[in-house]
Each structure stands twice: as structure tokens, then as C-alpha cells.
Amino acid sequence: MKQMDIKKEEWIEISEKYLMTTYKRFPVVMERGLGVHLWDSDGRSYLDLVGGIAVCALGHSHPRVVAAIKEQVENLTHISNYYHIEPQILLGALLVENTPLDKVFFCNSGAEANEAAIKLARRYASENMQGKNGIITMRNSFHGRTLATVTATGQENLQVGYAPLPTGFSYVPFNDLPALEAAITEETCAALVEPIQGEAGIVVPDPGYLQGIRRICDERGILMIADEIQSGMGRTGMLFACEHEDVVPDLMTVAKALGNGFPIGALLAKEHIAASFVPGSHGSTFGGNPLACAAGLAALQTILEEGVIDNSREVGDYFLTRLEELKKKHPAILTVRGKGLMIGVAMDAPCAPLVLKCMEKGLLINCTNTTILRFVPPLILTKIDVDKAIQILDEALGET
Numbered sequence: 001m002k003q004m005d006i007k008k009e010e011w012i013e014i015s016e017k018y019l020m021t022t023y024k025r026f027p028v029v030m031e032r033g034l035g036v037h038l039w040d041s042d043g044r045s046y047l048d049l050v051g052g053i054a055v056c057a058l059g060h061s062h063p064r065v066v067a068a069i070k071e072q073v074e075n076l077t078h079i080s081n082y083y084h085i086e087p088q089i090l091l092g093a094l095l096v097e098n099t100p101l102d103k104v105f106f107c108n109s110g111a112e113a114n115e116a117a118i119k120l121a122r123r124y125a126s127e128n129m130q131g132k133n134g135i136i137t138m139r140n141s142f143h144g145r146t147l148a149t150v151t152a153t154g155q156e157n158l159q160v161g162y163a164p165l166p167t168g169f170s171y172v173p174f175n176d177l178p179a180l181e182a183a184i185t186e187e188t189c190a191a192l193v194e195p196i197q198g199e200a201g202i203v204v205p206d207p208g209y210l211q212g213i214r215r216i217c218d219e220r221g222i223l224m225i226a227d228e229i230q231s232g233m234g235r236t237g238m239l240f241a242c243e244h245e246d247v248v249p250d251l252m253t254v255a256k257a258l259g260n261g262f263p264i265g266a267l268l269a270k271e272h273i274a275a276s277f278v279p280g281s282h283g284s285t286f287g288g289n290p291l292a293c294a295a296g297l298a299a300l301q302t303i304l305e306e307g308v309i310d311n312s313r314e315v316g317d318y319f320l321t322r323l324e325e326l327k328k329k330h331p332a333i334l335t336v337r338g339k340g341l342m343i344g345v346a347m348d349a350p351c352a353p354l355v356l357k358c359m360e361k362g363l364l365i366n367c368t369n370t371t372i373l374r375f376v377p378p379l380i381l382t383k384i385d386v387d388k389a390i391q392i393l394d395e396a397l398g399e400t
């Protein structure tokens, strides 16, 4: 194929011919990214407030991450976990030193991190909690697409056609401590929660909710697992969202922004729980691969050293203020909520047409749970970028 001669429409045709239709894609072919901008095959530029869905925290092609990947790929691309490698050790140490947890296991995605958390919680419980195995998760949650994590996900529509599903999962409403308390049985070993629900539409729980879960888990002797896959890595104005309430979970999962776009996930756990994984109990061929860890190390160092978390908080607050202004002008906006640069705007109707209109005007935004605009942009976003986004949203809202 002489790729230079292929037009956008042909790319889309070929795509539809060969790729499974697991995604409803926009009719564009994206070619290049830099910072908070993307360019398509027609040379059109976009301000990207999707960021690969909370992945590209440092924007596209961040120089420190690019340099780290280039250096590593020439040195050592992959090696089995039978051997020690510096990038994995360095990333593991930096992650652990910046969380209240003690040990880390590396994998390749969010779903795999939650899968590992479910396995570790059950394995620990099998040895230390009389074999309890029940896991309580929240309705409207999202934890991944593997059989176990889609079962943990509290959305029945995502489970259709996949029976038999793994057993041992039960669901309670998010932000409802009495319901959680009531759902704990003799069989329960853990509760799994997103500190802020992402896919559900950036649902921020009441203050004290995470502390409440921590207290209930302690009182009832079950493990607290925090899914920080979307909310972590500085997204909410803290490195991890649990820090807003000074809550230390027993297990915590990270992925999305960890490699700034290079696939990597991680499970962190307290020492005595991590001890239930011994050689052979769990593993991954690619997990913690040199390239992924070099990317992750550069990304985490940059987030910690270059004021990225403060920027997320400051620009996030500014964005929320400007969205509140927009709400006064456009009755189609029902509520505005979020923390840092994890922001949701509830609309009075499905937001797909608005997303398309914004795209035509050079702004990429995401719609989740049908009527919620979700903003999870690069954390290097500036107030000027926010002003530009607000201006386009304002125009687009006026036209729909």
C-alpha cells in the first residue's frame, strides 16, 4: 500500500473492512500530537480536552517521555521478568515512595491492574480471612473489560452476552455508606471503589465518603481497594484522589496516565497483603517491561518535579469557574462538578451532537453516560487553553 496516496475516506473504509467494530469512531484520521494539540490527516488542528481519556497527562509527545522511550528502546526493549531491570526498579521505588503503600506489581492496563487487585484480595483472604471471597463494588462504576473486571463493573449493559460471569460480586449505590454497611456479609473480603467515578460522568462523592468506607472496612475487617486508574497521577490536584481525604486504601490500582500513553498499569498494596503473592501466584509477560517502565518513570518524575499537580488544581478550578459562568448563560447545562482537571458537565439532553459540533470547531471533548460532558485533558493545560475551549463551547451551545 502506498500510504501517502490514501485519502481519509479510504482509510475509514479500510478500517471498517478489517477492524472489529468495538468502537464508534469519529470520521477523522488523527496523525500527530504535540502538547494539548492534535492534527488530523487533512492538517486540521484540534485542542484536545480528551487526552486519550485521562491518559496523556503531560500532553502528546512530551519531550522527557519521548527521550526516555528513545533511549530505552535502543538499549533494551523487552526482557522476561526472570531478570531484574533498572527501569522497573526505579519506577517501583518512585511510586511506592510517593504513596502510603509498600509494594507494587506491574501490568499493562487498567483492567489488568484491577484483575490483579481482585486476585490479591482473594488470595490474601483465602489465607487470612477464612476464605471469604465476596467483593462489593459500586453501581455505575467502571473497572475494566476482562471477565472479572467487567463483572466488578456495576453496569449490567456491559455484561450482556458474557455469561457465565465470575461469582462473588455484589453492588451497592455509590456515595451510600449505609448501603455498603448493610451489604457486607460473612463472605465479604473487600470493597472496590473509584474515589471519583469516571465513566459514570465524573461523579464526586460527598465529603467524608472515602473516610467512611475506610472506617467501615476497618470495623468489619475487610479490605479497601481504591481504583485510581482515572483519578490518579495528579488528575484531581493531588497525586492520588484518596489523598483529598487522607485515606490510605489497602490496595490501589493505577494505569491510564502512568505511562503518558505507553501502556502500563500497576497494583500497589500494603506489605502484609502483598505478601500473599509469592513466585508463581501471578504474573505477566509484558508487565513492567523496560520500555513501559522507562516511559512511566519519565512521566512520574515530570509530574512530580514540574508543578503539574499544582497546575491541575489551579487550571481545574479556573475551568470549573468558567463552566459555571457558561451554565448561567446556557440552560442546557444542568450541573458542573469535578476536582482538578477531572470535570463533568451534566446536560439536559444527549451530548453527542455537541461533541461533533465542537469537533468541527477544533475542540475535542468527550461525552460519557449519554448526557455528561467529561473533561479529562492533559494536566499541562493553561488558562488560555481553557478560555479557547469555553469560547468554542459557548458558540457550539448557541447553535445546538
Ligand SMILES: *Cc1c(COP(=O)(O)O)cnc(C)c1O
Residues within 6 Å of the ligand: 109, 110, 111, 112, 114, 142, 143, 144, 145, 194, 198, 199, 227, 228, 229, 230, 231, 255, 256
Ligand atoms: C479506564 C479505566 C479502567 C480500565 O482501564 P483499561 O486500561 O481500559 O483496561 C478501570 N478503572 C477505571 C476507573 C478506569 O477509568
